[in-house]
Amino acid sequence: MASHSTRVSGLAMRYALALYELADDARDIDTVAGDLSTLQSMLDESDDLRRFIASPLVSRDDHGKGMLALAEAAGLSAVTRNFLGLVAEKGRLFALPGMIVAFQRQLAKHRGEMTAEVVSARPLSDAQAAALAARLKQVVGNDVTVDARVDPSLLGGMVVRLGSRMVDSSLRSQLQRLSLSMKGVG
Incomplete structure (x- = not known):
């Protein structure tokens, strides 16, 4: 269960809290938490995926299409897919690893x-x-x-x-x- 200790920026925290509230409203927190764990595993295993989300050379539209295709292929929930689409649209994919950590911390705190x-x-x-x-x-x-x-x-x-x-x-x-x-x- 090796993981990285990641500093969480204020930006990542705000997005993670918004996702947590959306998942809570949809009564889908455990599903979203599972989706984010899957996404974190994908990031841990793929240098290409890490470069893709961090690249300022990739357009927001291409980021969105790429993340939607990834979410579909991984079978992620609608809440998670919509969240990834929003993050890509806003040009914030570079902060995704911090968002995942912040969501996990919020979930642990809540539990x-x-x-x-x-x-x-x-x-x-x-x-x-x-x-x-x-x-x-x-x-x-x-x-x-x-x-x-x-x-x-x-x-x-x-x-x-x-x-x-x-x-x-x-x-x-x-x-x-x-x-x-x-x-x-x-």
């Missing part, structure tokens, strides 16, 4: 969930991610979704960020602390 950003030296197994989520739920009292990334430079262990809290149990940090303490002794 009382929190997201823990976890960076580990090696990929977490499904069992490890589930155990970590369960332990974090005990600590904070809310459901916790694990957003896992891999950073081999940690050497071992992991860094967990949950809201404003951070726990760094990486081997790299432990070695740095040991090195600093040894310098202070001499």
Whole structure:
């Protein structure tokens, strides 16, 4: 369940909140959330798609046609298709990844969930991610979704960020602390 930590601009947040309200009014939040997850997977897997949505050389009309064709082929809901059409028409496709993240955050907030950003030296197994989520739920009292990334430079262990809290149990940090303490002794 690897994902990217993405900064969300005010523009992306406004569009995501508008989509959330539309999906809520249509009683279709879960479908739209699934559509956006599908779209995020497509963006993660395709350099061409990322270049297409970010290109200022592609006309708004061509962006709209391309996104409509993609939405049709992926079987996305009418709410999501209409949203993508509007975003393309307004020339805002470049902010789509941020919109997806902002929508997911709004949905998690509405459901009382929190997201823990976890960076580990090696990929977490499904069992490890589930155990970590369960332990974090005990600590904070809310459901916790694990957003896992891999950073081999940690050497071992992991860094967990949950809201404003951070726990760094990486081997790299432990070695740095040991090195600093040894310098202070001499």
